[in-house]
Every structure is written in structure tokens, then in C-alpha cells.
Amino acid sequence: MANWLMFTRAHCAVYLGTRGLIGANLFGIKMLLLTTRGRKTGQRRTLPLAYVEYKGDLIVVASNGGSDKPPAWWLNLRSAATAEVQVNSESFEVSWTEAPKQERMAYLRRLQAAIPAYRIYRVRTEREIPILLLRRHLKLGQTEPIWKTLDDTILAVQREAKAV
Numbered sequence: 001m002a003n004w005l006m007f008t009r010a011h012c013a014v015y016l017g018t019r020g021l022i023g024a025n026l027f028g029i030k031m032l033l034l035t036t037r038g039r040k041t042g043q044r045r046t047l048p049l050a051y052v053e054y055k056g057d058l059i060v061v062a063s064n065g066g067s068d069k070p071p072a073w074w075l076n077l078r079s080a081a082t083a084e085v086q087v088n089s090e091s092f093e094v095s096w097t098e099a100p101k102q103e104r105m106a107y108l109r110r111l112q113a114a115i116p117a118y119r120i121y122r123v124r125t126e127r128e129i130p131i132l133l134l135r136r137h138l139k140l141g142q143t144e145p146i147w148k149t150l151d152d153t154i155l156a157v158q159r160e161a162k163a164v
Contacts, residue, residue, distance in 0.1 A: 011048045020088035023048065029115055032058060034134075035084040036076035047073055052114045057133040058085065058094070059107060061115075066124025074130060085134060092136050099131040107131045 015023030015033055024031055026048075035046040049060045062074035077083055077096060085094050099107045108131065112118045121129060 008047055012046050015048060015086070016046075020086065020090075024088050026050075032060075033086040034060070034073060034077075035086075036073055037080060039076050039079040045073065045076060049073075050115050051134075052110055054107065054110050057135050058087070059099075059111060060132050060134060061111060061118060061121075062130040062132060063118065063121040066121035066129075068125050068127060070127070070130070074132075077132070082137075083134070085136070094134040094136050096135070097133050099133055104131060 011023055011026075011031075012033060015031070029050045030052065031048045032051050033046055034049050035044055037043070038045055051058045051060050053059070062071050064071040064074075082093050082095050085092060108118070108122075111131070
């Protein structure tokens with residue numbers, strides 16, 4: 001567990017230090033930084049989480065690697081109405097909700113396609129692993145998240161490079 005904690009801290013430091021240029025994509029998996037407040041200490045807690053975009057939301061999973069115990073960040077998030085997220089170089093406030101029961105499978109399929117490890121986590125525990133929808137708070141006059149434009153630009157550059 002100590003190695004995982006050191007990796008998490010290093011990942012956060014690199015992600016923050018490079019404004020997401022390094023760390024926002026980990027072995028092909030999109031990563032964000034989630035900052036919550038400790039429910040007991042009130043201290044800010046930041047960690048990297050894998051996510052997918054779906055229906056305009058950022059979808060994360062409180063899997064804790066398939067452990068029977070929920071992750072501390074989920075316990076912290078549950079005790080707050082909002083949190084802070086960084087995607088690439090953009091930081092913003094989000095509210096959250098759990099995926100609706102009737103749509104869990106659709107969200108799960110999407111997550112497992114992007115992050116195959118989630119298939120394993122589901123069978124490691126008997127607890128229902130929460131699927132969380134993070135919805136950004138748009139600023140006045142803003143209609144679309146900046147990271148979508150950045151992702152589109154990166155994809156266009158990659159397509160151009162392959163064509164050459």
C-alpha cells in the first residue's frame with residue numbers, strides 16, 4: 001500500500017506541475033485530479049482518478065481496487081455537495097450524483113470498455129461499487145468545457161501526424 005500512496009503523490013505532483021501535460025493520460029486511460037475536503041480534518045485531499053466522459057458528465061468509480069472498503073475520497077465526497085476537479089490544465093468546481101440505478105449497466109459498459117480493470121474489481125467485492133457522475137459548474141457565458149476543445153485539437157494533430 002505504501003508504494004501505491006507514493007505513486008499517487010508523485011502522479012499528483014507531476015500532473016499539477018505540468019498542468020496536465022504529463023499525467024492526464026496514463027497508459028491510454030484519461031485521468032483527472034479530484035480534490036475533496038477531509039470529512040474529519042477539513043484538509044484538502046487531492047488524488048488522480050481514471051474517468052470517462054459520458055452524457056456531458058465526468059464518470060468516476062469508487063472501486064478502491066475492488067476492496068470491500070470504500071475509498072476515503074468517496075467518503076469525503078459523500079459528506080460534501082461539491083468538489084474541485086482538474087482535467088488537463090483546467091480546474092473547476094463539480095457537483096456529483098450517483099448513476100441512476102436503471103442506467104448503471106450502460107455506465108458500467110462504457111467504463112469497462114475504457115478501463116478494463118473495472119471488470120476485475122466488480123468480482124473482488126460484494127459491495128455495490130458506486131458509479132459517480134461529476135457535473136461541472138459552468139461559469140457565466142461558458143457553454144462547453146475547455147478540455148473538450150483541447151482533446152479535439154490533440155486528436156486533429158495526431159491525425160495530421162499519421163497522415164504525413
